[in-house]
Amino acid sequence: MSNTSMSSNTLTVVDRDGATHDLEWEPDQSMMEALRDNDLPVLASCGGTASCATCHVFVEQEVFDTLEERSEDELELLVEAEGYRECGSRLSCQVAFSRDLNGVTVTLAPEG
Amino acid sequence: MHSPETTRHETGNGTAAPVVIVGAGHSGVAVAAGLRSRGWEGGVMLIDAENEVPYERPPLSKELLKDGAPDESAVLRKERFYADKGIGRLAGITAESIDRNSRTVLLSDGTGQAYHRLVIATGSRARPLTLPGAGLPGVRCLRTRDDALELKRLLVAGARVAIIGAGYIGLEVAAAAAARGCDVTVLEFQDRVMSRVTSAPVSRYFEQLHGRHGVRFVFGAAVTSIDGGQRAERVTVADGTVFPADVVLAGIGVLPNQELAADAGLECRDGILVDGDGRTSDSAVYASGDVTRFTSPVDGASQRLECIQNAQAQADRVAAHITGQAAAEPEIPWFWTVQHGVRLQTAGVRQPEDEAIVRGEPSGGKFSVVYLRDGRLAAVDTIANLADFRTAKRLIAQGARIDPVLAADPGIPLAEATSSTPNHSDADLAAARS
Known part of the structure; x- marks a missing residue:
């Protein structure tokens, strides 16, 4: 479907039904774009501006600890989101591509 | 209508005509993407009047106008997405008319494009000023990326900027212009900012915020003319007051781009009328996004919404209906603006x-x-x-x-x-x- 690239990451996604998908995450995509462009049900209705929380994912704690801190806007949206995890919730639009994230697994948070 | 010299029927991966989407703004692109994510295997063809990769509009009046910001707006989807998903794009081409009998759209290049289903997602355009001098150079509106880049070029430090209309667009541009060192005056007919969309306490807060950044407001201002020699030089309001201006921006709302539908006999009333599935009065033709008018599922009111949430929710309904699936529960309509x-x-x-x-x-x-x-x-x-x-x-x-x-x-x-x-x-x- 997409061009196989030596430089892309593999991203493993657990969807809301518990099914697992292995995606290619290209260097010019945010995590949200990788999810959305691979047809996972991520609405991303603000286009990636940390305004809507429809791209909420759970990241494993050891990965979470390596990510940049959440902005105030992101945190405010997440705290009120369904299933918020203090050390795991991220808006995937705010997670940039990084080689260090190759092979990580994320879980789509419940909608609502 | 004229008979097209040639009519495209091929879809690349099937024998039937494709779903043709007119307009590659947020809603049109979301219909195309939604058809694919819902497993549609027939052709999908996007007809885009603009000749560039379809882009996000909200940043045009925000990030793009900032000093030092790149002259690019984020694209809706990466360019390769369209090819990867088998979504055809005809860029720089407009749809001129619809022949509903033969299910063909006549295009500006003289060809015809046959459709299995047609989706009109032509969006809206800035409501034009209709007063004397509105056509002078220096009088601008803001809707497309080209509009934004031209405006950015004009908003130089020291420029006197008159903004007609204190709505979202007018105020976002006022903030950007003030940040760029312009001398900004906002002329508003009503008695407060954003009166159509918000309450007095919020209006007051934003008026004061702008005031702290040097933006002046004139309320109850009915603009009567724009005057100048080679280009706009001053704006006159009904009480005779004259405001010198190098740049005039009109932010007085939008009009739905419904002509394509209306000319084809589809029911329109300040927007193309659609049902809960996004269908127009012709069951083979859908419409989606800013261009539509529909009955609110919340309160039964007839409404035309200008927001991304609606562009996306209607696109999902259209894609769901074409593929015979259930649509997702739509989000509550929501809106945002960033000023200063x-x-x-x-x-x-x-x-x-x-x-x-x-x-x-x-x-x-x-x-x-x-x-x-x-x-x-x-x-x-x-x-x-x-x-x-x-x-x-x-x-x-x-x-x-x-x-x-x-x-x-x-x-x-x-x-x-x-x-x-x-x-x-x-x-x-x-x-x-x-």
Whole structure:
């Protein structure tokens, strides 16, 4: 479907039904774009501006600890989101591509 | 209509004609993407009047106008997405007319494009000024990326900028112009900013915010003419006051681009009329996004919404209906604007009669106004307060009853301000509403 690239990451996604998908995450995509462009049900209705929380994912704690801190806007949206995890919730639009994230697994948070 | 010299029937991966989408804004692209994510295997063809990779519009009046910002707006999808998904694109080409009998769209290059289903997602355009001098160079509107780049070129330090209309666009441009060192005056016919979309406390807050950044406001201003020799030099209002101006921006609302549909005999009334599945009065033709008018599933009102949420929700309905699937539950309509770095984010569609309750102290720069209709949460404006936004969006969807006394206390989370029945004395209620 997409061009196989030596430089892309593999991203493993657990969807809301518990099914697992292995995606290619290209260097010019945010995590949200990788999810959305691979047809996972991520609405991303603000286009990636940390305004809507429809791209909420759970990241494993050891990965979470390596990510940049959440902005105030992101945190405010997440705290009120369904299933918020203090050390795991991220808006995937705010997670940039990084080689260090190759092979990580994320879980789509419940909608609502 | 003219008979096209050639008509495209091929779809690349099937024998039937493709789903043809006219317009590659947020809604058109979302229909194309939605058809693929829902497993549509037939052809999909996007007809885009603009000759570039389809892009996001919200940043055009925000990030793009900033000093030093690149002259690019984020694209909706990466360019390769369209090829990867087998979505055809005809760029720089407009749809001129529809022949519903032969299910063909006549294009500006003289060819015809056959369709299996047609989706009209032509969006809206800036409402033009119709007063003397409106055509002078230096008089601008803001809708496309080219509009934004031209405006950015004109907003140089020291330029005198007159903005007609204190709505979202006018105020976002006022903020950008002030930040670039322009001398900005906003001329507004009503008596406060953003009067169509928000309540007086929010208007007051944003007027003061702009004032602190040097933006001047003139309310009750009916512009009568723009004058100048080679280009705009001054703006005159009804009481005779003249405002010198090097740049004039009109931000006086939008008009739906419904002509393609109206000329084809599809029912329109300030917007193409569509049903809950996005269908027009012709069952083979859908419409989606800003260009549509429809009955609100929330309150039964006839409405035309200018927002990304609606562009996306309707696109999903259209894609679902074409593929014979169920649509996702739509989000509550929501809107945002950023002015001088302060974000106003709104959920739900407020009506002027709604009861407005202020949560928090506006002078602190972080507050909300909740709007109650028959005791239920109908809308919320949040200023630098996304926690209330998120919660309110859920409560609006639930039709939650809100206790006005509790809601007025910013120390109480909005989710805990719900009530099954009103249970406060009239005196409490009067105090909360004062």
